[in-house]
Amino acid sequence: MTCLYVLFDADCELCLRCRNWLAQQPAFVPLVFIAFQSDEAQRRFPGIDALKPGEQLLVISDEGAVYRGAHAWIMCLWALENYREHAQRMAHPALLPLAKAVCELLSRNRFFLFPNGPQARGYTSRSSQRV
Amino acid sequence: MTPIVWTYIVYIALSIPLTIWVAHTLYKNGRVFLIDSFRGNERLADSVNHLLVVGFYLINIGYVALALKERIAPTDVREVLETISRKIGVVMLVLGAMHFFNILVFSKMRRRALLQAMPPPIPPQAQVSVATQ
Numbered sequence: 001m002t003c004l005y006v007l008f009d010a011d012c013e014l015c016l017r018c019r020n021w022l023a024q025q026p027a028f029v030p031l032v033f034i035a036f037q038s039d040e041a042q043r044r045f046p047g048i049d050a051l052k053p054g055e056q057l058l059v060i061s062d063e064g065a066v067y068r069g070a071h072a073w074i075m076c077l078w079a080l081e082n083y084r085e086h087a088q089r090m091a092h093p094a095l096l097p098l099a100k101a102v103c104e105l106l107s108r109n110r111f112f113l114f115p116n117g118p119q120a121r122g123y124t125s126r127s128s129q130r131v
Numbered sequence: 132m133t134p135i136v137w138t139y140i141v142y143i144a145l146s147i148p149l150t151i152w153v154a155h156t157l158y159k160n161g162r163v164f165l166i167d168s169f170r171g172n173e174r175l176a177d178s179v180n181h182l183l184v185v186g187f188y189l190i191n192i193g194y195v196a197l198a199l200k201e202r203i204a205p206t207d208v209r210e211v212l213e214t215i216s217r218k219i220g221v222v223m224l225v226l227g228a229m230h231f232f233n234i235l236v237f238s239k240m241r242r243r244a245l246l247q248a249m250p251p252p253i254p255p256q257a258q259v260s261v262a263t264q
Binding site for chain 2: 001005028043044045046047048051060061062063064065066067068071074075078081084085087088090091096
């Protein structure tokens with residue numbers, strides 16, 4: 001595995017903040033951030049919409065392995081030098097359900113956490129363009 | 132020779148071999164740790180090991196030299212023994228602290244190497260094709 005593609009939501013302030021934080025951390029495996037609404041995401045991963053990237057964070061390795069939600073977060077932490085141990089801990093069967101619950105809760109409510117995020121400022125996502 | 136000079140001679144004669152012994156132990160046994168940390172790169176491990184031991188010698192012999200002077204000169208054998216015992220005791224504690232610090236450095240290097248080699252903790256949930264650009 002030479003890199004991990006992180007498909008984040010460019011319309012979500014929380015996601016942007018998380019992306020900025022991740023980008024600043026020293027990493028064992030480089031993280032490449034692609035907004036799932038972007039053309040690049042479509043070009044690089046044909047048929048990505050089937051995986052519903054708007055619902056939860058998606059992480060795809062350069063070999064095509066897909067991780068969603070909590071699994072995607074664990075992979076992001078695993079890529080970072082200072083958090084690899086935490087990834088190992090979170091992947092433990094005892095903690096994984098909790099991690100999943102937290103990630104689902106955050107994903108579902110991500111637009112309420114920062115009400116003045118890009119979505120409120122009128123940026124258009126691809127899904128809204130299609131309507 | 133006065134009792135204080137005897138104190139100094141015995142102090143030096145005990146603390147320098149003690150430092151050499153600890154440094155040698157560290158050098159001999161730290162090597163395995165370091166080779167593992169550097170994924171079998173023996174030359175790099177030996178080089179780092181040597182550098183660590185040089186630092187260890189410098190700090191400890193430096194401390195032994197600085198701590199040599201005794202303000203109140205002992206007058207009889209009892210006082211000479213007490214002074215030597217106290218000085219050697221402090222040198223041993225400093226050596227012990229340095230030794231544990233070195234072990235900490237070794238284990239940190241090793242832990243980092245182990246982390247770096249760790250496979251992903253979870254299996255992928257799906258597979259997609261990635262277009263090469």
